[in-house]
Amino acid sequence: MENKALIPFLVTMMLVTGVCNTILNKYQDMQCVRNCESPDPSERHLFEQPVIQTIQMFIGEMGCWLVLFLSFVFKRFISPHLSNNTSPLFAGGYHPVNGDDHDHVDDDDEDHPINTGDDPTKPSHADDGRIRLHGRRVFLLAVPACCDIAGTTLMNVGLLFVAASIYQMTRGALVLFVGLFSVLFLHRKLYLYQWIALFVVVVGVAIVGLAGALFGDNPHHDLTKENAAAAVSHAVLQARAVAQTPEAVKAVIGVFLIAVAQIFTASQFVSEEWILENYAMDPIRVVGWEGIFGFSVTVIGSIILHLTIGKTDAGRYGYFDAGEGWRQVFSNQAVMIASLLIMVSIGGFNFFGLSVTRSVSATSRSTIDTCRTLFIWLVSLALGWESFKWLQVLGFVLLVYGTFLFNDIVRPPLRACLPRERRERELLLPEEPIEHI
Numbered sequence: 001m002e003n004k005a006l007i008p009f010l011v012t013m014m015l016v017t018g019v020c021n022t023i024l025n026k027y028q029d030m031q032c033v034r035n036c037e038s039p040d041p042s043e044r045h046l047f048e049q050p051v052i053q054t055i056q057m058f059i060g061e062m063g064c065w066l067v068l069f070l071s072f073v074f075k076r077f078i079s080p081h082l083s084n085n086t087s088p089l090f091a092g093g094y095h096p097v098n099g100d101d102h103d104h105v106d107d108d109d110e111d112h113p114i115n116t117g118d119d120p121t122k123p124s125h126a127d128d129g130r131i132r133l134h135g136r137r138v139f140l141l142a143v144p145a146c147c148d149i150a151g152t153t154l155m156n157v158g159l160l161f162v163a164a165s166i167y168q169m170t171r172g173a174l175v176l177f178v179g180l181f182s183v184l185f186l187h188r189k190l191y192l193y194q195w196i197a198l199f200v201v202v203v204g205v206a207i208v209g210l211a212g213a214l215f216g217d218n219p220h221h222d223l224t225k226e227n228a229a230a231a232v233s234h235a236v237l238q239a240r241a242v243a244q245t246p247e248a249v250k251a252v253i254g255v256f257l258i259a260v261a262q263i264f265t266a267s268q269f270v271s272e273e274w275i276l277e278n279y280a281m282d283p284i285r286v287v288g289w290e291g292i293f294g295f296s297v298t299v300i301g302s303i304i305l306h307l308t309i310g311k312t313d314a315g316r317y318g319y320f321d322a323g324e325g326w327r328q329v330f331s332n333q334a335v336m337i338a339s340l341l342i343m344v345s346i347g348g349f350n351f352f353g354l355s356v357t358r359s360v361s362a363t364s365r366s367t368i369d370t371c372r373t374l375f376i377w378l379v380s381l382a383l384g385w386e387s388f389k390w391l392q393v394l395g396f397v398l399l400v401y402g403t404f405l406f407n408d409i410v411r412p413p414l415r416a417c418l419p420r421e422r423r424e425r426e427l428l429l430p431e432e433p434i435e436h437i
Helices: 002-029 050-062 064-081 135-159 164-185 192-214 225-236 239-243 247-278 283-310 322-331 333-359 362-383 390-406 420-428
Strands: 032-034
Touching: 002 135, 002 164, 002 333, 002 362, 032 322, 050 064, 050 135, 050 283, 050 322, 050 333, 064 283, 064 333, 135 164, 135 247, 135 283, 164 192, 164 247, 164 362, 164 390, 192 247, 192 390, 247 283, 283 322, 283 333, 322 333, 362 390
Parallel strands: none
Antiparallel strands: none
């Protein structure tokens, strides 16, 4: 009962940290870091460092090791002195909702495979035939980490051109690519109603992108034309062409970059699923290791790009000018505070998200994450960062419906869309009697 009572807290914290992460990233993009005293707004430059924001994310993921360390300290030095300790957050790590005390296994005991499936009644130390992920095999996690680098960096660039809610809604395209890659690489089977759900998600993403292109927001909270041109010029070396790009096209570019990023994110998810199907490791350790690999590769890559591009005249003040980027972080108080809060929020989001997955199910986590989009949109409206668009509402509704349909939260519109076994099972089930009051 105590674990069940904790679930609303975990869900609430997952929503809060997830919303804070997206809002803080957009807030950081809006901070002026150079020529801020100029009376001409076109000469002011905003914070445009998507690579540094990617590094911030991986630092937050590495914070999972701090959670594990605190768990170890609690169990080793504090828990023995408590006569009646049943804390589900620290005493023994994560517990399934229906788990018993005899199912507990020490997180540090790596001699047993760890159950990371959706069955909440299966003991965490049950031998499911997987190989323990340790030693050199841990480097397998570098593959999803590299996919995460590409996906997150592209999304950070796209966030420079669109509002926070459009950014979050466009990420709904993830379910499309995850479904396709699961069929192609994991040999999963998708039924007709699931393909319909993917099509609905694509339509929803397209409508969200159309809303951003047709109804641009006020310029006081988005990049000016000069700022957008300067940012893109250092990335694609086409400053003159982008300087004349209209706001609608820049919004389409932002949506396109975020949508393409979902290909890499889907690759990350599918590779993680394959790894966890064949190797045993607790999910929070997986996040921690991916944080280490992602941080290392991103830092090394940023140094190389700084030496080859960032130090040149064309690359100065651009995405790959690491020296200027870190100077902006440490010299601007608002940017630095936002960076610290982003690290905490992404670490908390991963921690509470994994707790929800372990305590409830992965489907519930997906559903909750879809609700996060609505809260981000409401917060952006409350802060005045964007205006209300009915077309955006339509896109959001389609995204939610497609996601729910794909995850079996709602029934397909036609029974014929159901698989044959499910149709036959429903036909055989007797109708529930109507209770009379």
